[in-house]
Amino acid sequence: MLERVLGRPVRPRGAFRYIDLGSGFGVTSSLVAALYPGSEVVQLDLNPAHAAGMRKFNTAAGVDNAQVLERDLASLKTGELGEFDYIVCQGLLSWIGDEVREAVLSFIADSLKPHGVAYFSYLTPRMDVKLIAFRETLYRSFCSASGPSVVRLEAALEECWQMLHDRRWPGLSRHDAFEMLSHFTTRSPNYILHEFLNDHWSPISPDWLQRRLKTKGFGSLWRHEAGGAESGYCVELFVRGKLDELSRRQAKKYTHLLECEPGKRLVLHTFPQEPALLATASREGVVYLAEGFDPAESTAHLERYNRAIIDSKLSDERSFRPLAIHGCGQGLRLTPVQQEVLRALATDRGSSEPLDNRLRRRGLSAVESRRVASSSVPFVGSPEFSALAFLSERIPLGIG
Template identity: 25%
Template sequence: MPVISYDAIPYEGTAVEASHPRRLAAIGRLFGLDTPPVASARILEFGSAIGENLNAIAAGLPGAACIGIDNAPRQVEFARQVAADLGLQDVRFDLRDILEVGPELGTFDYIIAHGVYSWVEAPVRDRLLTLCRELLAPNGIAFVSYNCYPGWFLRQPLRELMVFATRNLDAPPDRLVAHARAMAEIVVRTSLDLEARLPGGPLYARVLARELDFIADRPDDYVAHEHLEPTNTPVFFADFVGHAAAAGLQYLGDAWPLRMALPDLAPGIAREFASLARGHIEREQLLDFVHGRTFRESLLCSEGIQLVRPPRPDALRGLSLRLLGDFIGPGEERFDPALPKLAHPGGILALRDPDLLEAVRYLADRRPAAVPAEELAAAVDPRRFWERTAPKLLRLFFHGGLQLEVEPASPVSRPGPRPRAFAMARHQAAREGTMPVALTHAVHEVPPLPLALLPYLDGTRDHDQLARLIVEELAPAARDDAVRAAGVSFATARVALAAALQWLARHGYLEA
């Protein structure tokens, strides 16, 4: 089958939110691991691609030493250029294969391997985990992402169809991707038509259609390297943990706590499910079957370290909490002024408990900042916080409503007189087709006007100058109606500017 190199179609990607050492360290400390300081950490990334993740980390941690490893010359050169553009002093990108890496690099506090494990042959997977053990500092953490079963059993038919469609095609990479997409669409339409006409027809047509919808909005680099790569090897979570153990590493937890937690279930079902699992590894594997999980981001540490399971509420001491959800407001479904509800990545939480409600409201008022647990305790009820409120916040964390960090970033909640955005976000916004990363390492789909403004928010322009910029430059050149409408007049531009800057502040893009 044709092989599409990363030089032919670079993997654009963006920052990997869950891989930031601030988050890895917090999860480690939650489970009793005395993780290294983040601000001065040594950080290694395997498969650093065009450097969007590591350069963003380095830009936010100027005291850290960062090394990226990748074997695609075009990607490495791009990453180096971005680092130079940003003036990053202690980040470098090495052009080399994982099999060539040895102890000469030294040890690292945090190792990141995103998009590598499932996409390389078995000897490279073995070497990757061996290097994680050999190069990891005693209390360090390795982040390894991979495709996983059982969810990928449902995704594989479409991949195999696209591989089959291009197996004998001698064409440029972009035409290979276009041909694979076109043939997949025809086959899926045919299968859906057959299912509609024949009782008991191919029910899996709906599975194919769902996967086709999933990739429809994905860029060509995703399709090329996820569905047309010769190697894409999903694994069961439990098998990955076993592979890591054979390399001298133990499973610490998942970078997304939702993947570790039992969801809210009817009491009887919850008891039945809990009785099935013998230990946390088996429970998480069973949860993957429940959810049909397709992807994981596992955290590893050295074997022999005694971890604390389950984590205790007082482990929140020394950590900072960032609220991830929003209150459901008037006009939204399920709004109830008598019973506030929080919509967060894990679902909707009815805040019946007054202690938890007070804490969540305090965190909401401080967004986008992360609040030290001790500050939160002093603000809500220092006498009862650790006994009554901390356990509820810990549960909210495992259900997706909170993010925990150490040494958190400090985005501002209101734009200053000369607004300044995160340097990496400014650089990304100046390049068409990117999704800029915030100071918090989160990635958002930025609306058109804030996106157009980002490259100019370097702290040298006041609000009047930015409004004139909208009227004189951004609006006339814009293809988006909202940006053009903002530039109708100076007064209109000032109003639109205020809204755009507030959006950027709320989502963590602005700094002091």
């Protein structure tokens, strides 16, 4: 996010302390710990299943610089955990009660170092009214069901499909209700339970957040509110201190960028020097690759981290955890199909066997056409394959 503020990609220099409040399964914070083994990462979540999941993954991935705390945010005492360079509140403020929200803001005010950065993502009142109407109906059905959360969710979705069939969905046209119900039926139960069925679900005003943090000595550094289907989702950076201190954390010069927007193929570009192209690159779905990459540099810790993902038998692990890229301080989320192509490239590096033959042996094909989603054979187009071939030298897997 900081490259949007400073006009160029940046990465931390030296050791730093990073805390992920309400970290869930630690998707981002475990990656940070793997990419920066000299850093100290704290992953804090109240949910026992989340804490256990983080500990299990960190152990398998060899992430030993991350501390998992199963704690209530409201129980944190001033100075208890020390000061941090980065404090992350990803998907937190809009899903907790007022008392806990105030405790979080007080913790940040007490714990962020001078010139540190606080990251927030939250819901605003500008959410699509159709999405709000959908959520209200699904939430009522969920609350009226009984049993464990996942069972109640299944019952609520079944009841909503019946309401759609009976043409009695309140506040939405049948078409809109069908579109949203079809979309959310494909999402993971954990996502729906957290994102829409949390009892404390409450959009908050960006102006309110700015006023509250201003009283604690913070200024808003950058804010982005999504539009379209994602309208109402806001990402914001707050800083305590001067911007020029952050700019001193600039990384090596970057030579390539990779477009990797969700649902689209990977496309590799030489890093643009023109200001207009750089502005285009500074958006979601871009990974920056630095020059000075040394293939001989030790990558054992990244190999173990990436293998914990790519060898996982759990499809969720392979779908939502980003792989660590050597030499750029970033990660990249690849689909299971893309991961298999990467595995094939790493395994057969230096092989004289034709590429198509190598991929076919693994049930994959490199073709000029776009991926055909309905086919029984997963297709990977040439531009996408070229990007994966480039990445095969930079995503350590420890195989081949």
